[in-house]
Amino acid sequence: MKKPIIILNYKTYTESLGDKGRELTWAARDLMRETGIRIIVCPQTPELHHHKGYDIEVFAQHVDPIEPGSHTGHVLPQTLQACGVTGSLINHSEDRMPAEKIKQCVEILRKLGMTSIVCAESIEKVKEVSAFKPDFVAIEPPELIGSGIPVSKADPDIVTKSVEAVTDPNVKVLCGAGISKGEDVKAALELGTVGVLLASGVVKAKDPKAALKDLVTFT
Numbered sequence: 001m002k003k004p005i006i007i008l009n010y011k012t013y014t015e016s017l018g019d020k021g022r023e024l025t026w027a028a029r030d031l032m033r034e035t036g037i038r039i040i041v042c043p044q045t046p047e048l049h050h051h052k053g054y055d056i057e058v059f060a061q062h063v064d065p066i067e068p069g070s071h072t073g074h075v076l077p078q079t080l081q082a083c084g085v086t087g088s089l090i091n092h093s094e095d096r097m098p099a100e101k102i103k104q105c106v107e108i109l110r111k112l113g114m115t116s117i118v119c120a121e122s123i124e125k126v127k128e129v130s131a132f133k134p135d136f137v138a139i140e141p142p143e144l145i146g147s148g149i150p151v152s153k154a155d156p157d158i159v160t161k162s163v164e165a166v167t168d169p170n171v172k173v174l175c176g177a178g179i180s181k182g183e184d185v186k187a188a189l190e191l192g193t194v195g196v197l198l199a200s201g202v203v204k205a206k207d208p209k210a211a212l213k214d215l216v217t218f219t
């Protein structure tokens with residue numbers, strides 16, 4: 001079985017703040033070295049700088065489609081780069097954006113050589129945003145987010161149909177929502193995705209490092 005890509009979103013959980021967040025980043029880095037599985041962490045925006053230089057890819061949870069200038073309170077892609085960030089989630093279910101802005105974000109990130117992961121809540125949305133040619137589209141049914149019920153098992157159809165909906169071979173499909181175990185990751189791969197986007201199953205686990213390890217135990 002091919003190796004999955006694992007995107008770990010720290011959201012705004014207190015369990016991922018400060019030292020605890022950095023320990024999680026280090027644990028992900030160690031696991032990546034051990035297994036060769038690509039793991040990307042997405043800490044909270046104000047803390048991104050503290051995750052720089054640990055030999056693991058760090059992405060933002062959000063970016064705004066802006067150029068340097070007067071945009072108080074926005075997240076400038078170039079600032080993310082200065083923090084060692086090499087990509088970003090866009091249009092997460094908890095931070096939606098109009099389609100035009102999604103497109104602009106993807107284009108700006110591409111111009112800067114950064115990776116884009118656009119989240120989508122439906123097959124129609126997957127089809128729409130994949131036309132913007134992001135690096136990844138992540139299908140996430142909102143009702144399963146944070147539920148502990150894995151999308152790859154609860155709604156395999158939405159995953160396979162999302163994979164079918166993306167006709168551009170350069171746009172890879174991830175799935176997310178309720179993923180917490182190695183068997184969920186395995187199911188996601190079997191449905192044709194290249195990996196998973198997850199948060200609570202690891203960040204809020206009693207033992208996040210053990211949960212992270214379990215995630216890559218799927219053979």
Ligand SMILES: O=C[C@H](O)COP(=O)(O)O
Nearest residue numbers: 009145146178198199200
């Ligand atoms: O960004 C992550 C997704 O919203 C999934 O969250 P979850 O793993 O807590 O269900």
